[in-house]
Amino acid sequence: MSSNTVKKQTSLAGLAKSVVRKQIFIPIAALLILVLFNLIADPSFFQITLQPNSEGYNVLSGNIISIIDRASELVILAIGMTLVTSASGGQDISVGATIAIAGSVVLRVLCGSNTRPDTLQAPVIVAFIVCCLVSMLFGAFNGTLVAYFKIQPMVATLIMFTAGRSIAAWINNNELPVISDPKFAYYGNFIPGIPIPTPVFITAACLIVIALVLKFTNLRLYSQAVGINPHSSRLNGINPQMIKFITFVILGLCVAVAGFIKVSRLSTINYSVVAKDIEMDAILAVALGGNALGGGKFNMTASVIGAYVIQFLTTTLYKYDVDSAAISAYKAVVVIILVVLSAPIVREKMGEVKKKLFPAKTAKEAA
């Protein structure tokens, strides 16, 4: 009987170990810690109420809803960023600047030459398509530099990072168009009669699309192969340059969607502030998801959860009246702790310490 219990214990320990080793464990653990912290500190954090908003419709409101809503752009970006990271082994730091461009294009198409039109000058769908095309063009520019000129992704995208917001301002002649048509605001806020914010639906759609793409195409396999070893993947008949290029174009598409949501939220744009530092958050989401930033294998679900964790953290900090500029310091500490804990060397050392502390247990396990 005693041997039976020992067996049970080891199998439990083994189960725990395999769970801990799973990549998705890191973001989920971070999420659980945040949830637990909020539960203990103030359970009302999770309250969700149905309240009429400024337009008189009943909408859901509460911290959780606002986290899911506000994280939309970040989640969409994290999808593209994960693919780019996997295939090229680097990150795109220009996403914030290209969101400004995408938003600027949307406003330019919708407003025409007038900065404050009473009616929309073009259908929203046309604006969206143009914005997608322009963003994909900029994605293709980055992709060309990375794939065909073999420039490190971070440096290649530094070009757009520097010029992006300036180009965005130039598209609208440095004016700040405002759209007064309330229909345009539906995409970033609420559609009348539906209590859930629209960006949540858009994000869900994006997630479904990417899940299907990963399931039914070879994108996952190819980008991982290219990220792990471009040379040998070329020998196996994959065109590594093409794959890298495609991931950047996909990121361009993600940027277009995120930029569209971003301008729809406010119906206007501020070139120097819109989506500021979002590139850092997107990269953090990928890192938090436990994906190797040097390319190779990736876990999309983990990245997406990582993005939600970051928004959760931001909202939690806001709730405790942390200054919006000072938030970055706290984020940095959290990130450093996470990265240090997940560093292979630290894990190895911790394993050694564990062995020293519990020599009997490990010996039993070995036996």
Add this chain to the structure above:
Amino acid sequence: MSSNTKASTPALKKMFDRKTMTDTRVLLIITIAVFLIMYASAVIFLGKGFSKPQTFFNILNENAALIILSCGMSLVMITGGIDISVGQVTALCCMSCAVHLDFHNGSVFTALLISLGIGLAFGLIQGFLIAYLKIQPFIVTLAGMFFAKGMTTIVNATQFNVENEEFKALKATRITVPGMGSVNKAGNYVPAYVEIGVIVALVIVILLFILLRWTKLGRGFYAVGGNNQSANMLGINVTRTKFMAHLLCGFLAGIGGFVYFMHVGSGSPSHASGAEMNAIASSIIGGTMLTGGVGNIVGTLFGVLSLSTIKNIVSSLGLDEAWWTNITIAAMLCIFLLVQSVVLARKNRKKA
């Protein structure tokens, strides 16, 4: 790198010899040529301001801190790493010094110590995480940047000018350049001047040039950046070399922070924002490759000068809007990156 193992005399003849035409040298020559052509054409076509020596020295005055930051960045980039925290560390140094001087009645000397201490602390922690725990430099310094940014606002959230008399005297100190000057409108001769920061920056450039060229540590930087494993086999302590590079970069960010503080004389959370990107751009224009192993401090100096000359040219062309500056810098960066890419392709072809 073969260019470093061979002595560079007789310099000029050897410089253009095909055999010794290494990547470092090609890129350096391109950078210096671009700067000279740009400045010369500015003098010829734009005239007025650019022909005065003071215009040139003003470029130095304004960019002394950027030169120091870029030097640190080049060191790290030569070892194959990157440090994007330098700009925000500069802002943090400025704010801490300003608060120390004005609110706590500190002396300039202790302010300097604070600035150097902050830089060293960042270098120490980031270097440890990157070299000893082998975490990606980009992520570590990204966190460092966030941390410095947040800390600056925590120390003080608003901009203010420093009123400390001792510091004001130091800030106003100007060193005249012998033999240079111009005649102003009233017909008086005005000698050209530089600020203390410029002297500091130039001394650092010279020291680092010596370090990279003639010391074991400096050679180690190139070796580690060129190929980690071969460097290890050669008996170089790769971990310690990387650590030293980041430590030096942090320390230089501290010095750069104080120099920046001496130039602007105020503390503000928005100080030196984007300086890290300018520093990276300057290093790249100066011929430092992000892949590591290739780079030159003199090139970095010219990189900073080119970058700021472009800015001056754009603004004196009457294109005052800030976006033109950014777009030209980006275009310049793009061109230099393409040149690097071509050089790298040439090198790979040679190997094969």
